[in-house]
Amino acid sequence: MEQKDITEWTDMLDMSREAEKVQQLLQSRDYPAIRRALLPLPPASVADILLELPEPQSAVVFRLLPKGDAAMAFSYLPKAEQKALIHSFTDTEVLDLVEQMHVDDSVDFLEELPANVVNRILRLSAPETRNLLNRYMEMPEGSAGSIMTAEFITLDGGLSASRAIAQMRGGKRRAAAGHMVYITGEGRKLEGILSLYDLLMAKEDTVLRDLLDKAPVTVHTDTPEEEVLDLFRHHALSVMAVVDKENRIVGVITADDILELADREASEDAELMAAMHPMEDGYLETSVWQHAKNRLPWLLFLLLSGMLNGVILGGFEATFMLFPILITFIPMLTDTGGNAGSQSSTLVIRGLAMGDLSLRDAWHVLRKELAVSVLVGVGVALATFLRAYTMEGGGLGVALTVSLGLLFIVIMSKLLGGILPILAKKVGMDPALMAAPLVTTVVDALGLIVYFSVAKVFLNL
Amino acid sequence: MEQKDITEWTDMLDMSREAEKVQQLLQSRDYPAIRRALLPLPPASVADILLELPEPQSAVVFRLLPKGDAAMAFSYLPKAEQKALIHSFTDTEVLDLVEQMHVDDSVDFLEELPANVVNRILRLSAPETRNLLNRYMEMPEGSAGSIMTAEFITLDGGLSASRAIAQMRGGKRRAAAGHMVYITGEGRKLEGILSLYDLLMAKEDTVLRDLLDKAPVTVHTDTPEEEVLDLFRHHALSVMAVVDKENRIVGVITADDILELADREASEDAELMAAMHPMEDGYLETSVWQHAKNRLPWLLFLLLSGMLNGVILGGFEATFMLFPILITFIPMLTDTGGNAGSQSSTLVIRGLAMGDLSLRDAWHVLRKELAVSVLVGVGVALATFLRAYTMEGGGLGVALTVSLGLLFIVIMSKLLGGILPILAKKVGMDPALMAAPLVTTVVDALGLIVYFSVAKVFLNL
Numbered sequence A, B: 001m002e003q004k005d006i007t008e009w010t011d012m013l014d015m016s017r018e019a020e021k022v023q024q025l026l027q028s029r030d031y032p033a034i035r036r037a038l039l040p041l042p043p044a045s046v047a048d049i050l051l052e053l054p055e056p057q058s059a060v061v062f063r064l065l066p067k068g069d070a071a072m073a074f075s076y077l078p079k080a081e082q083k084a085l086i087h088s089f090t091d092t093e094v095l096d097l098v099e100q101m102h103v104d105d106s107v108d109f110l111e112e113l114p115a116n117v118v119n120r121i122l123r124l125s126a127p128e129t130r131n132l133l134n135r136y137m138e139m140p141e142g143s144a145g146s147i148m149t150a151e152f153i154t155l156d157g158g159l160s161a162s163r164a165i166a167q168m169r170g171g172k173r174r175a176a177a178g179h180m181v182y183i184t185g186e187g188r189k190l191e192g193i194l195s196l197y198d199l200l201m202a203k204e205d206t207v208l209r210d211l212l213d214k215a216p217v218t219v220h221t222d223t224p225e226e227e228v229l230d231l232f233r234h235h236a237l238s239v240m241a242v243v244d245k246e247n248r249i250v251g252v253i254t255a256d257d258i259l260e261l262a263d264r265e266a267s268e269d270a271e272l273m274a275a276m277h278p279m280e281d282g283y284l285e286t287s288v289w290q291h292a293k294n295r296l297p298w299l300l301f302l303l304l305s306g307m308l309n310g311v312i313l314g315g316f317e318a319t320f321m322l323f324p325i326l327i328t329f330i331p332m333l334t335d336t337g338g339n340a341g342s343q344s345s346t347l348v349i350r351g352l353a354m355g356d357l358s359l360r361d362a363w364h365v366l367r368k369e370l371a372v373s374v375l376v377g378v379g380v381a382l383a384t385f386l387r388a389y390t391m392e393g394g395g396l397g398v399a400l401t402v403s404l405g406l407l408f409i410v411i412m413s414k415l416l417g418g419i420l421p422i423l424a425k426k427v428g429m430d431p432a433l434m435a436a437p438l439v440t441t442v443v444d445a446l447g448l449i450v451y452f453s454v455a456k457v458f459l460n461l
Helices: A003-008 A016-027 A031-038 A043-052 A055-064 A067-075 A079-088 A091-100 A103-110 A115-124 A127-137 A161-170 A196-201 A225-235 A255-273 A288-315 A317-322 A324-354 A359-390 A396-426 A436-458 B003-008 B016-027 B031-038 B043-052 B055-064 B067-075 B079-088 B091-100 B103-110 B115-124 B127-137 B161-170 B196-201 B225-235 B255-273 B288-315 B317-322 B324-354 B359-390 B396-426 B436-458
Strands: A153-156 A180-184 A190-195 A218-220 A239-243 A249-254 B153-156 B180-184 B190-195 B218-220 B239-243 B249-254
Touching (some): A016 A043, A043 A067, A043 A079, A067 A091, A091 A103, A091 A115, A161 B196, A180 A196, A180 A239, A190 A196, A196 B161, A196 B196, A218 A225, A225 A255, A225 B043, A225 B255, A255 B225, A255 B324, A288 B359, A359 A396, B016 B031, B067 B091, B091 B115, B091 B127, B153 B161, B180 B249, B190 B196, B218 B225, B288 B436, B324 B359, B324 B436
Parallel strands (some): B218 B239
Antiparallel strands (some): B180 B190, B239 B249
């Protein structure tokens, strides 16, 4: 292979040009050329090309690939496209796919199919495969068990390094990314892990038990996936073993699934922070109705609490009717309060999610937010003072009212933005719920009361 | 090792209990017992214990560890604690650390030290180490080169599998997590990659060139790290090679660094979206002044544009003086506009960051946001209508004004929230800048104009 090809394929996010080539080859029925073009590509790029092809053509190209390559590419396809592609497949063809994919990908795929199709496929499969798939499909969503896969190799701790390698070479089991081997002892209990590299580098007669890492980080099948993610972060892992109650290894979690999980958690948090029910699918795949259902309830909830502000404002009608200029500052005051609070709540929510902050930092956060809010508050209050003092209809009284009101609003927003996420976590709620929208609504109410109370003092009302 | 220990260590985020044990052992000067207690722990947990110990004690415990274990634990310490710990170290001790850590961790550590200390350490180190460290320290921040490490193994493509294994066992080079070997050809150019597992499973006389994966995903040293992250996501990689202009491998990027990068990118986006300059360090490590510097400029910018709203509002004084009840709805209208826009901008910003959305989806997004905003807008407008119709001082005219104004504001917020991030990306700006605060400010201005214009129609002003 020439060097040119390697660098060419580094830009693999846009495969449309390659898909065109494949289409031309399809028209001239040059199937061997298609196979030659696709074989050296990484599976995700083959999936990209399949995505670009119209439906009957993608199935033709898919069938040109060797079973293993086809299954790997298939596991990179979005769920909707997986279902579309197998439309014309026989049950045996689907079974081949299921058996060739990693178990976690097979299970994800099967979970999208109608129950009768799944049953048909399971009935066709070998008893061992069937048991494995059934066991994996039963794992509760959001648990370590639901993201693990079954491609791992176990070796008895009493084996010598050379015997272990010989046994691996004789075995049929595949290994997923990460390339650890799992060393077991009595009752198939996990004794430790050993990297393939250390196994390869070991003296031939060394016993595995003397080589292994005795305290690997493991989780149970029912460990929440957020905890799994935290452990991967904390220990900078590339793979992790999942064990059952008897400490027997039942699966492994690989780095690619962890990156996906981290991305999903970040998106969920961002969506909660923007006052939405998190999406299950991508933006484009989610229907208009579902989008509306995710967004309306929160908007209504915030609307109702926002109406409280209207009531408060109504109570100050006498004040603002005397000084209508005060009204023109309301949007600026509430927006700045919202922005200041959102800055603080975002930092604290991210800090809690990443493990940089914990419940015991509450006082530290409050003290810091107080200091920061005074600095920042004085900054924006000065700017506002100058504006209100110099504008038509303004003057010292108005300028003092607006700038002091703003200073107070900024301090309050930042204190609430800093502490509400920590309090939420303390009572077991998701801190991300305490983001800008909720803080804004609370701060608006308090801020308006303070603003008009200050006005009464400075404007002698 | 008993089974109990393994599960005990799975809860590794709180090491304070173990740190107490170590402190007791320190008091009774039972150093061998400390060593025995720490040796089986994962390095991140040893680091946790060091963090819990007061300074002179942590250095004592650190010196009890074997060099390699000490260096691994050291690489898990936060930067500030790394600097504190080496305070009492000799240059040779620091050099030992630098040589034992993975190159990327060594470089991160050296970059925190004063230049004269770094020069002293480099002068002490072997020429080969010095060259490597110098080369790595020169990598521009934010590039693939700045996150790669040097622990990889290259093998000539012409070797047989058995010769390759023999050569590896004779070599001194360490391998980082991921456990691929990199196959080179003429001029040490990268020909492909091979997993250790496949190497181990291969027939002894098979030539590596016939085993390897010919189109590995690679990047250049100057590839931006965001692109590296996208490739890891797209191809579900656990490790990736970094090559120079001549396609010679110069480093590898491992999954743990990618998870860290994904977390950092998500935090940066969250901070930009909340109208802040992203932090360089953690929340607690960042000083009050730096926090204020990160937050004030954006608040001032939004404040100034918010003042425009005051001017607009001032222009409608005649209207709201006749119907003061209209004023009481202003916070609710602007907050709901902000919330509705923030929902849309958040979804689009995340979609763009994750690669689920691209520039060519602009129309799709606009159509979807229009449909969703009509549904959601009608929902909140109905609730508002009922409230305004039935409240004291309300009535049909006021109810129609408020609810139609709100409907329009929601539609506009969602369209702007959906399209602004895409436009920002098109002109090369960070889409995250187009989040709630900016959308809110723009929507407030337009919304107020519409609200009072509608009022003029329905209230015959």
